[in-house]
Amino acid sequence: MTTSTPVTAPRPEPDAGHRAPRLAVWKFSSCDGCQLTLLDAEDELLPLAGRVEIAYFLEASRHQEPGPYDLSLVEGSIATPEDEERIRRVRADSRYLVVIGACATAGGIQALRNLADVKEYARTVYARPDYIRTLDRSRPVSDYVPVDFELRGCPIDKGQLLEVVCAFLAGRRPDIPDQSVCFACKARGTVCVTTAHGIPCLGPVTHAGCGAICPAYGRGCYGCFGPVTGARTDALLPLLRRDGLGEREIVRFYRTFNAEAPAFAAAARRAGGQDEAGERDRAGERDRAGEEDSASEHEESEGEGGAA
Numbered sequence: 001m002t003t004s005t006p007v008t009a010p011r012p013e014p015d016a017g018h019r020a021p022r023l024a025v026w027k028f029s030s031c032d033g034c035q036l037t038l039l040d041a042e043d044e045l046l047p048l049a050g051r052v053e054i055a056y057f058l059e060a061s062r063h064q065e066p067g068p069y070d071l072s073l074v075e076g077s078i079a080t081p082e083d084e085e086r087i088r089r090v091r092a093d094s095r096y097l098v099v100i101g102a103c104a105t106a107g108g109i110q111a112l113r114n115l116a117d118v119k120e121y122a123r124t125v126y127a128r129p130d131y132i133r134t135l136d137r138s139r140p141v142s143d144y145v146p147v148d149f150e151l152r153g154c155p156i157d158k159g160q161l162l163e164v165v166c167a168f169l170a171g172r173r174p175d176i177p178d179q180s181v182c183f184a185c186k187a188r189g190t191v192c193v194t195t196a197h198g199i200p201c202l203g204p205v206t207h208a209g210c211g212a213i214c215p216a217y218g219r220g221c222y223g224c225f226g227p228v229t230g231a232r233t234d235a236l237l238p239l240l241r242r243d244g245l246g247e248r249e250i251v252r253f254y255r256t257f258n259a260e261a262p263a264f265a266a267a268a269r270r271a272g273g274q275d276e277a278g279e280r281d282r283a284g285e286r287d288r289a290g291e292e293d294s295a296s297e298h299e300e301s302e303g304e305g306g307a308a
Contacts, residue, residue: 021070021169024056026090028076028083029110029138033155034101035059035075041158048162052169067093071168074147077103079110079138091145096168099141100161102154106226107260109154110138114260140260149174152225154257157209180204180228181221184212193220200243202253205231205263222256227263237271247271 025035038045039060055065072094078084091097102108113121114137122129141147151164151174160176167174177183181203185192193199193215201220203212207228214221227233233254240250254268 020051020053022055022065022068023052023165024067024069024072024090024094025054025059026056026072026074026076026086027059028074028087028104028141029079030076030101030103030108032059032075034104034153034161037155037158037161038073041162044158044162048165069094071096071098071165073165074099074104074141075101077107077110077138078135078141078144080134082133084135084144087141087144096148097141097145098149098151098164098168099147100151100153100156100164102152102224102226102257103138104141105150105152105261106140106258106264107138109257109259111260112255113138115255138260151176152207153209154224157211160209177208178229179208180231181206181208181210181212181215181225184208184210185215188212188216190216193218194239194243198243200240200245200253202236205233205236205267223254223264224257226258226261231263231267233263233267234270237267 025038027035035057036059041048052071053065054060055067055069058064072090074087074090074097076083078087099105103110107114118134118136119129122132122134126132142150148168149164151160153160160174163176164174182192185203188211190212192201194201194203197218199218199220201215202223203215203221205227206221206223207225209225212221237250240253245253250271251268254264254271258264259268
């Protein structure tokens with residue numbers, strides 16, 4: 001299962017003084033959308049809240065309890081020096097650490113800065129960029145500490161989140177199918193937008209979890225849940241071209257929500273490389289055409305001179 005990685009960090013034992021497992025929810029560099037997904041669970045959250053001790057969840061309560069925690073949910077990417085220090089403390093205090101959302105699993109939208117000069121961005125956006133302390137790259141949590149499970153999505157799906165929480169609190173592996181969005185389309189009886197209508201769609205290479213919402217409304221999948229295991233991005237490339245996407249559009253397609261997810265990052269690089277090669281070819285053609293025009297004008301000029 002690619003949505004999980006082995007645990008190598010020592011795990012603190014649960015506090016025997018607590019009858020209920022202790023849950024903590026942490027925010028790093030992100031928009032809070034995945035934490036809100038947990039709050040949006042509403043009816044399902046009430047029974048869960050009765051079975052756990054919510055020890056730390058600033059999005060829901062100012063009440064804070066110190067660690068250790070049985071389960072930590074981490075939203076957001078590691079993008080600042082403070083993030084890097086704090087995630088190591090969270091890992092040390094957590095028996096299980098589950099990362100939730102595209103930011104925590106793949107760097108998020110803010111990982112687009114990895115492709116540019118972050119200091120230049122800071123100078124453009126902020127009046128006093130010297131106040132900004134940030135890392136050069138936005139990275140997933142697993143680049144810094146071992147994680148027990150990665151739940152994909154931008155934002156995550158509340159049904160999958162509740163399954164993950166219940167599974168870890170019950171001491172079993174989460175039942176999150178590692179399937180593409182195409183499976184979800186088939187399950188809900190949605191006609192394939194690519195086959196039937198020629199609409200560009202990342203569904204064949206994207207992890208399921210959203211319920212195939214976009215194809216159900218006649219739009220192609222945007223890849224919010226990141227790459228599925230064994231994503232065949234090479235096979236999808238000719239279809240994206242056939243359906244009208246240029247190379248630069250394909251690059252942007254793959255870099256929308258999960259720019260640092262390895263499979264999507266590699267696909268974007270390949271498409272971009274072909275775009276650069278195509279641009280070089282087009283530039284070469286323009287140069288050659290320019291040389292031929294110059295030669296033609298020179299010959300005409302000489303001919304006119306001779307006739308005179």
